[in-house]
Amino acid sequence: MRFALELAALVSIGIWSWVTPSAPLRYVAVVAVPVAVAALWGVFATPAxxxxxxxxxxxxxxPLRLLLELAVFxxxxxxxxxxxxxxxxxxxxxxxxVYHLLSWDRVVWLLRH
Known part of the structure; x- marks a missing residue:
């Protein structure tokens, strides 16, 4: 479920990147913005x-990772x-x-690490 939500967030950011800039820039933005978000998502993580x-x-x-996750989602x-x-x-x-309420144990784990 989490992976599907991650993909949904990246696709949503890609959609926004397509409709927001003017025509010549949208071709770059639709690739660059989701890739940049995914790179930040993958690079910054809590050990263990x-x-x-x-x-x-x-x-x-x-706590910083949790903020990053909430920002991306x-x-x-x-x-x-x-x-x-x-x-x-x-x-x-x-x-x-609903997802974050159901995965409250992970949220608490992040807040403690």
């Missing part, structure tokens, strides 16, 4: 995080909303709230 195989490139404190919902897909953006945000 079971949801990420435990490895990391740049060791990041858990809810940034995707916001991007979808801003791109004109308001219903899907709100739906994605609702699913994300």
């Amino acid at each position: 995080d079971a949801s990420r195989s435990g490895g990391t490139v740049i060791a990041t404190p858990g 809810f940034g995707g919902a916001t991007a979808l909303y801003a791109a004109g897909s308001r219903t899907l953006g709100v739906l994605l945000a609702g699913v994300l709230v």
Whole structure:
């Protein structure tokens, strides 16, 4: 489920990257923006995080990682909303709230590490 939500966030950011800039820039933005977000997502991680195989490139404190995750997930919902897909953006945000409530144990783990 988490992987599907990660992909949904990146696709949503890609959609926003396509509809926001003017025609010549959109071809660069639709690739560059989601790749940059995915790179940040993959590089900054909390060591021993079971949801990420435990490895990391740049060791990041858990609370900071949680903020990054919330920014990417809810940034995707916001991007979808801003791109004109308001219903899907709100739906994605609702699913994300439920997901984070159901994975509260991981949220607490991040806050403690």
